[in-house]
Amino acid sequence: MKRHRMILIIVLIVLVGIGIYYGARVHFKEKLEADKPIVGEDIQEPQDPEEIRIGVDNYSNWHEVQNHNSIGEANAYAEKRLEKSYNVYLNRVFVDIGYDWDGIVFLPIRSIGEGLNWRIIWIPDKQMIQVVKGDEEAFVDVVNFFGKAYVSLDILAHVLNLDSIAIEDGKIHISEGDIKEWQQGIGEIKGSSFYIDDMKMTDAAYKLDEDIYIPSKIFAMSFGRIYRYNAEEGFITIDGNRVEAILIDGIPYSQLAHLEEIIDTADHSFSYDAMGNKGKKVEVVYKGPDKKRIALTFDDYIDAEVLPLLDVLDAHDVKGSFFIIGNTIDVNKDILEEIYNRGHIIANHTWDHLNNHSIPEDEFRGQLISTQLVIKKHLGIVPKYYRPPGGYYNSKMLKIARDIGLKTVMWSLNSNDASFDSKPAHITEQVLKNLSNGSIIVMHTKRKSTIEALPEIIKKARQQGYEFVGIDALIP
Amino acid sequence: MNRRKKDMMKELRKIFMFENKKFIMLLLMIAALMLSGCNQDTPALEENNEEPLQSVNSEAKGLAEDLLKRSDWQVESLGFEDTTVNRLAITAKGVLYAQVEGDIYEIQSKEQAVSISEGKEITAFHIVELEEDNEAIIVAGGSNGEIYTYSTAEKSWQKAETDTFEAPISIISSSTAGDIYVGQSSTLGGGLWKSQDRGKTWSKISDLTVRGITVHPKEADVIYIVDKLAYLSTDGGNSFIKINTVANYGVLVHPIQSDAVYHAFSIGVETTDIEGNISSYLRFYLEGSMTKLQLNPIDVNEWLMGFWDFPSGRGGLYYSGNHGTLWSQIGGDLKDKLVLDIAYSNDASVAFVATRDNGIWAVNLSALRNN
Numbered sequence: 001m002k003r004h005r006m007i008l009i010i011v012l013i014v015l016v017g018i019g020i021y022y023g024a025r026v027h028f029k030e031k032l033e034a035d036k037p038i039v040g041e042d043i044q045e046p047q048d049p050e051e052i053r054i055g056v057d058n059y060s061n062w063h064e065v066q067n068h069n070s071i072g073e074a075n076a077y078a079e080k081r082l083e084k085s086y087n088v089y090l091n092r093v094f095v096d097i098g099y100d101w102d103g104i105v106f107l108p109i110r111s112i113g114e115g116l117n118w119r120i121i122w123i124p125d126k127q128m129i130q131v132v133k134g135d136e137e138a139f140v141d142v143v144n145f146f147g148k149a150y151v152s153l154d155i156l157a158h159v160l161n162l163d164s165i166a167i168e169d170g171k172i173h174i175s176e177g178d179i180k181e182w183q184q185g186i187g188e189i190k191g192s193s194f195y196i197d198d199m200k201m202t203d204a205a206y207k208l209d210e211d212i213y214i215p216s217k218i219f220a221m222s223f224g225r226i227y228r229y230n231a232e233e234g235f236i237t238i239d240g241n242r243v244e245a246i247l248i249d250g251i252p253y254s255q256l257a258h259l260e261e262i263i264d265t266a267d268h269s270f271s272y273d274a275m276g277n278k279g280k281k282v283e284v285v286y287k288g289p290d291k292k293r294i295a296l297t298f299d300d301y302i303d304a305e306v307l308p309l310l311d312v313l314d315a316h317d318v319k320g321s322f323f324i325i326g327n328t329i330d331v332n333k334d335i336l337e338e339i340y341n342r343g344h345i346i347a348n349h350t351w352d353h354l355n356n357h358s359i360p361e362d363e364f365r366g367q368l369i370s371t372q373l374v375i376k377k378h379l380g381i382v383p384k385y386y387r388p389p390g391g392y393y394n395s396k397m398l399k400i401a402r403d404i405g406l407k408t409v410m411w412s413l414n415s416n417d418a419s420f421d422s423k424p425a426h427i428t429e430q431v432l433k434n435l436s437n438g439s440i441i442v443m444h445t446k447r448k449s450t451i452e453a454l455p456e457i458i459k460k461a462r463q464q465g466y467e468f469v470g471i472d473a474l475i476p
Numbered sequence: 477m478n479r480r481k482k483d484m485m486k487e488l489r490k491i492f493m494f495e496n497k498k499f500i501m502l503l504l505m506i507a508a509l510m511l512s513g514c515n516q517d518t519p520a521l522e523e524n525n526e527e528p529l530q531s532v533n534s535e536a537k538g539l540a541e542d543l544l545k546r547s548d549w550q551v552e553s554l555g556f557e558d559t560t561v562n563r564l565a566i567t568a569k570g571v572l573y574a575q576v577e578g579d580i581y582e583i584q585s586k587e588q589a590v591s592i593s594e595g596k597e598i599t600a601f602h603i604v605e606l607e608e609d610n611e612a613i614i615v616a617g618g619s620n621g622e623i624y625t626y627s628t629a630e631k632s633w634q635k636a637e638t639d640t641f642e643a644p645i646s647i648i649s650s651s652t653a654g655d656i657y658v659g660q661s662s663t664l665g666g667g668l669w670k671s672q673d674r675g676k677t678w679s680k681i682s683d684l685t686v687r688g689i690t691v692h693p694k695e696a697d698v699i700y701i702v703d704k705l706a707y708l709s710t711d712g713g714n715s716f717i718k719i720n721t722v723a724n725y726g727v728l729v730h731p732i733q734s735d736a737v738y739h740a741f742s743i744g745v746e747t748t749d750i751e752g753n754i755s756s757y758l759r760f761y762l763e764g765s766m767t768k769l770q771l772n773p774i775d776v777n778e779w780l781m782g783f784w785d786f787p788s789g790r791g792g793l794y795y796s797g798n799h800g801t802l803w804s805q806i807g808g809d810l811k812d813k814l815v816l817d818i819a820y821s822n823d824a825s826v827a828f829v830a831t832r833d834n835g836i837w838a839v840n841l842s843a844l845r846n847n
Contacts, residue, residue, distance in 0.1 A: 077788070081787055081788065081789055101786040101787065101789065102784075102786060102789060102814055102832060102833075103560075103832060103833070104786070106786060123722065125759075126722055126741060126742075126743065126744070126759075127742060127743050127765075128722055128741060128742070130722070136704075137704070137705070138704030138705060138724075139704070139705070139722040139723075139724055139741075141724075141725060141741055141742035141765060142742070143764075143765055143785075143786045143787060144787075145787040150786075150787075157663065158661065158663075158704075159704060161663070162663075163663075
C-alpha cells in the first residue's frame with residue numbers, strides 16, 4: 001500500500017511539474033510575442049522598408065527581446081528629450097546645438113566658452129568645469145550628457161559675462177564684445193555633396209567662382225584636427241593656424257585649396273557631386289545567422305591595458321572584434337597595430353564617444369570619418385563596421401554611416417561588464433545564460449573583470465558547441 | 477481487476493475525495509511555493525500599507541498639524557498643480573509661504589491659499605521671526621531690484637529705498653541677531669546689502685555679486701556668500717575672503733550642530749569648519765545634479781534633497797537618514813517631479829516640497845521614518 005501511495009505521489013508531482021513547464025513556455029512565448037518591438041516605431045528606423053536590413057526577427061531568448069526593447073526605448077526617449085533644440089550662434093557664427101530640458105535651456109559650455117577665449121577645465125571627480133580668463137575664474141556645475149557638458153543659459157550668461165542673448169525661431173543668438181565682420185559668400189551658390197576617399201563628408205559643400213568651399217570645421221574634424229573659432233577676433237584656426245574663411249548661412253567655409261595648405265591630403269582622394277546617397281542598403285545588425293557561431297565584441301578606448309585581454313583571446317585562439325574610440329588612437333598606434341596583427345577585427349566607435357543624437361549632422365560625419373582615417377593611416381585598412389556609443393542611433397545616423405561605407409553593428413547579448421560593480425562571476429553567468437545562435441556579445445576593452453571572466457565563458461560556450469568568430473563572419 | 481489495481485484505485489479515491497490529508501498538504505505546499513515565487517515585487521516606499529505612527533513630536537503647528545490629523549498618507553499634493561513653485565518658507569506658527577511664478581501665497585491650510593503679493597513681481601523672499609511681537613515679517617525682493625517688507629500681523633507691505641540694480645533680487649537671508657541681508661547678481665551688477673532695522677533702510681556692504689547667503693546660526697557675524705566662487709566674512713559682511721572650495725551651489729549650517737559647514741555642489745558637499753578649512757568631501761552617487769538640499773533642523777543626520785537628471789528628465793526627492801551617505805528616492809506621485817525647494821515644518825514631522833510645473837507637495841516624514 002505504502003509503495004502504491006508513493007508511486008502515485010511521484011506521478012502526480014511529475015504531472016504538476018510538466019504542467020508548470022508547459023504553462024511557463026506558453027507564458028514566455030506570449031510575452032515574447034507581445035514584447036517584440038515594432039520596427040519603425042520603437043527605434044525610428046528608416047521609413048522605407050526596402051532600404052533596411054535589421055537582424056531582429058530571430059529572437060532566441062528573453063534577454064534578446066529585453067535588450068532590443070531597452071535600446072529602442074532609450075533611443076525613443078533620447079529623441080524626445082532632444083526634440084526642443086536650438087541652433088546656437090555666437091557673434092553670428094553657428095557653434096553648436098542647445099536643448100530645452102524641463103523648461104530650462106541648456107547650452108554646451110565648451111564650444112561657447114572656448115569661442116570667447118575662456119579656458120575650460122574639466123574636473124572629473126566633481127563633475128564640474130572651471131572657467132578661467134585673465135584674473136576671472138568660476139566653477140560651473142554642469143549637466144553631463146554622454147561626455148558633453150551643458151549648462152543652463154542663465155548660468156552660462158552669468159559666468160561668461162555675456163552681453164546679450166536673443167532667442168527666436170529656434171535659434172539662440174549670443175553676442176559678446178565687438179562683433180567682427182566676416183566676408184559673406186555671394187554669387188551663385190549651389191550646395192553639393194563632398195566625399196573623401198568615397199566617404200561622404202558633407203552635403204553642404206559649395207562652388208563659388210569655380211572654387212570649392214567646404215565647411216571648415218567638418219573638414220578639420222574629419223582629419224581629427226583641432227578646430228577653433230575665435231569669436232572675439234572673428235576668425236578660425238586649424239591646429240593653431242589661421243585659415244581664410246567666408247561666412248555662408250552662419251557657417252565658416254574655406255576653400256579646399258586653403259585647407260590643403262594646412263592639412264596634408266596627398267594620400268586621399270576627393271570628389272564633389274550632387275548625387276546625395278549612393279543607394280546602398282542601410283545596415284543595422286543585432287545578431288548573426290541562426291548557426292552555432294557567436295562573436296565577442298569589445299568597445300571603447302585602447303591602451304596598454306588591452307594587452308592582457310589580447311593574451312587571453314590568443315591563449316584560447318579566439319578572434320575578437322574591437323570597436324575603438326578614435327581620439328586616442330594616434331597615441332596608442334602600437335596597441336592598434338598589435339590588435340590588428342593578432343588577427344582581430346578593427347571597427348569604428350566614433351571619435352569622441354558622444355551621444356550622436358545631440359550633435360549636428362555634419363559633426364557626426366566628422367566623428368565617423370576621422371576615426372576611419374586615423375585607422376587607415378596606421379593600418380592601411382578602412383573599417384567596415386561601426387557601433388553607436390551607448391547604442392544611441394536614429395535613422396539619420398544609420399544613413400550617414402551607410403554613406404561613409406559603414407554597417408551599424410549593435411549587440412544581442414549585453415555582458416553587463418560596464419557596470420562598475422560587475423564581477424567576473426556575474427559576467428560569466430550573464431553571458432552563458434543568454435547565449436544563442438548568432439549572439440553578438442558586447443564587452444569592454446579595459447575591464448579586469450571581463451578578462452577574468454573570458455576563459456570560463458569561452459570554455460563553457462565551446463562545450464555547448466559554439467564557435468567564436470569575428471563579426472565579419474556573422475555579417476555578410 | 478487484480479489486487480494492485482484495486483489498491484491504486486483506492487488511493488486515487490482517497491486523494492480526490494480529500495481523504496489523504498498528507499497529500500493535500502503537499503499539494504498546498506507546492507501551490508504556496510509557486511505563488512511565493514511569482515510575487516517578487518518589493519513594495520516601494522510609497523506603497524507600504526502599514527499604519528504609519530503619529531508624529532512623536534507633539535509640537536507640529538499650523539499646516540503640518542492640520543495635515544497630521546490624518547495618518548494614512550505619505551505624500552500629498554497641496555495644490556498649484558501645473559504650476560512652478562520656486563521657493564517655500566514656514567513661520568514659527570506653521571504658516572507656509574510659497575513663491576509661485578512671481579506671487580507670494582500664504583497657505584494656512586490645504587484648502588486655504590491666498591496671494592498676498594498684491595501684483596508685485598517677486599523673485600526672492602525670506603521670513604524673519606520677531607519673537608517679541610509674536611509675528612513675522614516677510615522680506616521680499618522684486619524683479620527690478622525692489623525690496624519690500626510685509627508684516628504678517630498688519631498684513632501690509634512697505635517698500636524700502638535702496639540703491640540695488642534694476643535687476644532681479646537673487647537671495648535674502650537673516651541672522652539670529654535680526655540683521656537682514658539681500659544679495660543681487662545680474663548682468664548690470666550686484667552686491668550685498670544689509671539692514672539692521674527690520675528692512676526699513678538698507679546699506680550696501682559689498683560689491684561682490686551674490687546668489688546665495690547663509691548666516692551662521694550661532695555666530696551672527698559669520699556670513700557665507702556664493703556666486704561664481706564662495707566667500708566668507710567674519711565681521712558681519714564688511715570684508716570677505718575667498719573660501720578654498722569649488723562648491724558654489726549653496727552653504728548649509730545646521731542650527732544646532734553648527735560646527736560643520738556644508739558647501740553644496742551638483743553631486744555632493746564639501747564640509748569645512750567655520751573658518752572655511754575643508755575637512756571632508758562627500759559625493760552622492762546618483763544620476764544627475766542636485767536641485768536643492770535641506771537639513772532636518774532637529775536631526776543633523778537626516779537630509780532631504782532634490783536631484784534631477786536633465787537629459788533624461790528623471791529624478792525627484794531623495795531621503796537620507798545617515799548624513800548623506802545613502803539616499804532613497806521618495807516615490808509615489810513625487811517621483812520624477814523636479815524639486816526646486818524644500819521646507820521642514822518646525823518639528824520636522826512634515827516636509828513641504830516646491831516643484832517645477834507640479835505645485836507644492838507635503839511629505840509625511842513621521843510615516844517615512846517608520847518605513
